[in-house]
Amino acid sequence: MLKIGIFGVGHLGKIHLSQLVTMKDVEVVGFYDPSNANAASVAELYQIPRFTIAEELIQLVDAIDIVAPTTLHFKLCEIALRNGKHIFVEKPMTNTMDEAKTLVKLVEEANVKFQVGHVERFNPAFLALKSYNLKPMFIEVHRLAEFNPRGTDVSVILDLMIHDIDIVLSIVQSTISRISASGVAVMSDTPDIANVRIEFHNGCVANLTSSRISLKKMRKMRLFQKDAYIGIDFLDKKTEIIKLKTPEDEGLFTLDIETNSGKKTIAIDNPEVKQSNAIRMELELFRDSILQNKPVAVNVIDGLQALDVAHQILQKIGKNQSTPTS
Template sequence: MLKVGVFGAGHLGKIHIQQWLQIPGIILVGFFDPNDDNAATTITEYQIKRYTNAEDLISAADALDIVTNTTSHFDIAKACLLQSRHLFIEKPMTHTMEEARELVKLVAEANVKCQIGHVERYNPAMLALRNKKLEPMFIETHRLAQFNPRGTDVAVILDLMIHDIDIILHLVKSPVRRISASGVAVISDTFDIANARIEFDNGCVANLTASRISLKKMRKMRLFQRDAYIGIDFLDKKTEIIRLKGDNEEKGFFDFPIEIGAGQQKMISVEMPNINEVNAIREELADFALAILQDKPVSVSVYDGLHAMDVAHQILHKMMMQVNNDNAEKVFQ
């Protein structure tokens, strides 16, 4: 049995608590949250123990799940690592790059498992592609959300776009060559809408758009690779693969011919992979627990978290530079 403690009982923290209670082999020892209202509703709803001292919770657990504000991630994680506790940390893993680099060192020194909560890796629409050969050369993503004050303590890049950044870095096994970006702060004090272009050494280009002031929700990714298009709808949990079939491949049920000139035809295959309905948060937490119990690598490592944060901060830096340049131009007009 694995004893787990949770830091944070806000909106997402309660969801994590709910999921931990449904994972076999887990003893949820309790939670820590200084907010009395959050704590009271959590105790009433889940009948679990509230710890009023963070150190006591760390001592009582084998693994800790950090679901607090991003600004507090590093301090809590450091306290846990100093006691050699396994960690699950919600994305982004820290508030600053300096904290992220230090966290990587602390995890290595503690020799424990540390998984970062990039939950879209476990989305059923993404899981349906696990056994497919994905070598995209152009990627387009749109992640749009309606405005919610929760999460506006960080820019939309670190709040929403980082999900797509992580998946793209996971799929494209090539160093980043160049990044360009622009964004606007519309409602909050940080960027609420952003567009970024990431170019990789292998020639792949990714175009990402994220907004938290949209009238409708959208979470889509489109992958284009040689002879194939893959569409992923993270919101509706649907996946489609459209590809050119080889001359010797048998005709399938969803095939149709297209003319490519000079009387030649190619066969187009449309595949809709089977989607298994799973709870993505439960899947990632259970996977983390299994990595501890079976002593195997976590699926989303602290290095993955650092890489995603690094690219996200580069995008943010490019956007800040663009804003500063625009302001400078206005001064001299």
Template sequence: MVKIGLLGVGKLGKIHLTQLLAIPQAEVVGFYDPNEKVAEEVSQQFQVKRFPDVESLLQACDAVDIVTPTPSHFPLAEQAIRSGKHVFVEKPMCSNLSEAEALVKLVSEAHLCFQVGHVERFNPAFLALQDYVLQPMFIEVHRLAQFQPRNTETSVILDLMIHDIDILLHLVKSEVHRISASGVAVLSESTDIANARIEFENGCVANLTSSRISMKKMRKMRLFQKDAYIGIDFLNKKTEIIHLLPADDTTPAIDNQAAMLSFDLDTPQGKRRVAVHYPSIPEVNAIRMELQLFCDSILQQKPVAVNAFEAFQALKIAYQILDKIQKNTPIML
């Protein structure tokens, strides 16, 4: 059993609290939140102990789940690690690269479990592909959200696009060669809509668009690789695979057991069979799964699902994109 405390019980923090209470291996000892009104409401609603400060919470637990505004991630994580506590922290792991680098060093020296909440790794639509060989050479991503006044002090790169940056680095086993980007601040003081092109050393190219001023929501990733197209709908939890079958394949036109439809297509190399496959989507809650894996890592002394170095790499790419946008933004006189 892991005695775990929660730092921050805002909108996302309450979701984390709900999921932690459903994990058998987790014993929620309580939470701390500086907002008196919110803290009292959450304490009454969930019947969970409210601690008066961070230090008293740390003394009562083995691990903490940090779901606070990004600027507080580093000081809280540092305090927890120096107190000998395991840490789960929401993305992005820190406000800037110097903090993130310091945290990576601190974690490596502490020999504690430190996991970052890149939750899309555990999206059912993405998990449906875990047994499929993914070797994409072109990737198209659209992550669009409607405008919310909350978190507008953080750019759309760190708020939304970083999810897809993490997935890219997880999928493409190659160094980044070149980055180009542009973005605009429309309704807030930070970038609200952005596009980035990431070129990898192995030739793979990724085109990412993120917006928080869209009229509709969309979270889609399209992967193109040799003889295959893979579509991932993170929002609606749907996945499809369209691929060319080997020339000698004798798959019937419709295979209900494999949820696969196939048809013939004329190509320059002759007639080929095309298969459309809809893999089964696992019924999992992504936040509960990542927190469950965090607890498992502590109890079983095994590596975490998303470690500090991986999160640092994603943050580093995010800041390179931000730098490109800043250099491309004209100065208003």
């Protein structure tokens, strides 16, 4: 039985808690949240003890789940690591790069399981492509959300775009050669909308747009590679592959088109998207990594790399905003 404590029971924290309390081989020992309003509703609904001192809860558990504001991530992780506890921490891993680099060292020294909550890795639409050979040379991403004051303690880069940064880094097996970025703070003190171009040494280019001031929601990624187009709708959980037909594509819907080099046959594939709960899946994998001593699904280096790119983007945006125009 894995004894776990949850830190932060706001909107997302409550979702985590609802999954953990019904999970096999998991005992939720208690929760920590400085908000009396959050604490009262959770304590009443789940009959789980509230702790007002983080260290006291950490001492009583094997692992902690951090769903607190980003600014608190490092402090909570540091205390847990120094006590040899396993950690699941929501993205972004930390608020600053210095904190992230320190965490990497602490995780190595503590020799514990440390998983970062990049939940889109477990989106059913993305998982449907697990067996497909992804080698994109151009990636187009749009992640748009309606304005919500929750989450505006960090920029749209760390709030929304970091999901897509992590996915792109996991797909493109190459190092980054250049980053271009622009962004604007509209409703908050940090960028609310941003457009980013990431160029990789293998020639792949990723164009990412994120906004939290949109009138509609959108979470789409389009991958273009030799002989194929792959569309992923993270919001509606749909995946589509349009490619040049091969002998293995018998049974798929096909379409003939005329090109300058003659007739081509296009095959359209809609891989089966098995419905699942992405948050539950990532938490179950975290549990299994501890109880079965397996590697975590998204490790501390993955979290560091995504955060590093995010901060490079923020620096580019800051530099562009401070550059006078003639």
